[in-house]
Amino acid sequence: MLFDSLGLSDALxxxxxxxxxxxxxxIQRKAIPAVLAGGDLLAGAQTGTGKTAGFVxxxxxxxxxxxxxxxxxxxxxxxPVRALIIAPTRELAAxxxxxxxxxxxxxxxxxxxxFGGVGLGPQTSQLRRGIDVLVATPGRLLDHxxxxxxxxxxxxxxxxxxxxxxxxxxxxxxxRQVLALLPKTRQNLLFSATFSDAIKELANRLLDQxxxxxxxxxxxTVDAVKQKVLSVDRDxxxxxxxxxxxxxRWQQVLIFTRTKHGADKLAEQLSRDGINAAAIHGNxxxxxxxxxLADFKSGGIAALVATDIAARGIDIExxxxxxxxxxxNVPEDYVHRIGRTGRAGASGEAISLxxxxxxxxxxxxxxxxxxxxxxxxxxxxxxxxxxRPQPILQRRQGRPTERARGDAPSGHDRRRSQAKAGAxxxxxxxxxxxxxxxxxxxRGR
Numbered sequence: 001m002l003f004d005s006l007g008l009s010d011a012l013x014x015x016x017x018x019x020x021x022x023x024x025x026x027i028q029r030k031a032i033p034a035v036l037a038g039g040d041l042l043a044g045a046q047t048g049t050g051k052t053a054g055f056v057x058x059x060x061x062x063x064x065x066x067x068x069x070x071x072x073x074x075x076x077x078x079x080p081v082r083a084l085i086i087a088p089t090r091e092l093a094a095x096x097x098x099x100x101x102x103x104x105x106x107x108x109x110x111x112x113x114x115f116g117g118v119g120l121g122p123q124t125s126q127l128r129r130g131i132d133v134l135v136a137t138p139g140r141l142l143d144h145x146x147x148x149x150x151x152x153x154x155x156x157x158x159x160x161x162x163x164x165x166x167x168x169x170x171x172x173x174x175x176r177q178v179l180a181l182l183p184k185t186r187q188n189l190l191f192s193a194t195f196s197d198a199i200k201e202l203a204n205r206l207l208d209q210x211x212x213x214x215x216x217x218x219x220x221t222v223d224a225v226k227q228k229v230l231s232v233d234r235d236x237x238x239x240x241x242x243x244x245x246x247x248x249r250w251q252q253v254l255i256f257t258r259t260k261h262g263a264d265k266l267a268e269q270l271s272r273d274g275i276n277a278a279a280i281h282g283n284x285x286x287x288x289x290x291x292x293l294a295d296f297k298s299g300g301i302a303a304l305v306a307t308d309i310a311a312r313g314i315d316i317e318x319x320x321x322x323x324x325x326x327x328x329n330v331p332e333d334y335v336h337r338i339g340r341t342g343r344a345g346a347s348g349e350a351i352s353l354x355x356x357x358x359x360x361x362x363x364x365x366x367x368x369x370x371x372x373x374x375x376x377x378x379x380x381x382x383x384x385x386x387x388r389p390q391p392i393l394q395r396r397q398g399r400p401t402e403r404a405r406g407d408a409p410s411g412h413d414r415r416r417s418q419a420k421a422g423a424x425x426x427x428x429x430x431x432x433x434x435x436x437x438x439x440x441x442x443r444g445r
Contacts, residue, residue, distance in 0.1 A: 011106035025050035026215040040210035079130030080154035090115040097135040117286030138174035163192040234355035242273040258326035277303040324352035327361040331368040
């Protein structure tokens with residue numbers, strides 16, 4: 001099957017061919033016709049499968065078949081927001097908006113990425129000029145609404161991208177608030193890397209008789225990724241990592257740590273070892289995060305050290321290596337991490353440096369992915385067989401929030417959000433009103 005058999009317009013096919021693509025991925029083959037049909041959609045696909053194009057292309061097609069309305073304002077008529085894409089992180093919002101511009105370059109659409117970490121002023125000016133497609137993080141979206149900068153009453157298509165991560169990050173109360181601002185009749189598209197019970201409950205409340213697409217087994221890891229565990233003592237991880245990078249002459253490796261402080265410390269240590277490294281996490285300014293990611297993509301730095309939330313949405317073609325310096329305490333995060341490599345059919349390698357403290361985390365991960373990850377040791381870095389585990393000072397069923405101002409949820413914590421995932425999640429196409437949902441409570445500070 002080729003793209004030109006999916007019912008896309010010539011303008012969109014030209015944009016696709018400009019990128020050198022002619023054959024859609026499995027998620028694109030299934031999602032594009034479903035979205036073009038106009039109904040709601042629940043889609044599950046791992047990262048790197050082309051899911052962004054799976055909703056961006058048919059969304060632009062649907063918008064282009066109808067003339068854009070204009071609304072009167074104090075500064076004259078302007079375009080209203082017709083499509084809203086909600087993403088959990090700044091990087092993902094920027095990436096998705098870039099795809100909107102890329103595939104819509106032969107169409108007359110205006111798009112915008114909206115997220116925290118930058119000033120409200122330039123975003124406000126852009127909103128006043130008119131936006132067709134808005135890609136936003138929930139917190140900054142609500143900031144603009146509260147200041148009267150944003151009208152979502154004309155939204156025709158809503159996309160929740162990486163919905164599982166949004167629930168993980170505690171964004172459900174903010175999502176409820178956003179849904180209450182939208183018109184009752186709209187097309188709803190929910191994309192998620194995993195189909196957890198909380199996601200299914202959210203879908204049941206939000207979507208109206210949706211098509212359901214799942215192109216990978218539930219919570220499966222990417223088949224193209226070669227996974228292995230290197231057993232090592234906790235105080236020799238950094239030394240082993242530097243040895244791996246230097247000995248193997250790795251030019252591009254994405255490294256995951258559990259905390260922001262740990263990311264900064266490791267990046268500094270790698271730099272002292274002569275390895276060009278940088279850290280990316282929620283406490284970094286948006287400019288610093290953008291520069292670090294650009295340098296990593298261009299080869300200016302070899303090692304990018306990231307936390308889970310900051311790395312969400314990083315899309316690097318043919319990334320060869322991912323290292324779990326710390327195993328995640330939430331097993332699903334392992335799937336998301338290693339999905340950064342082995343994308344779009346390319347091969348990749350995911351190595352986990354595991355000390356005795358993390359064996360329980362490893363068991364949880366293997367139970368989730370239903371396979372045993374091969375274990376190895378490196379000569380000279382063999383772990384002490386008499387070592388006793390020490391507690392990792394972090395909740396097993398959640399993690400401290402890591403959000404910059406403007407991206408942070410305004411309501412409940414992650415566990416409460418998941419427990420209430422179905423409660424009044426939003427207005428349905430049949431006219432159910434979100435005002436019947438419990439009102440989100442704002443944290444005291």
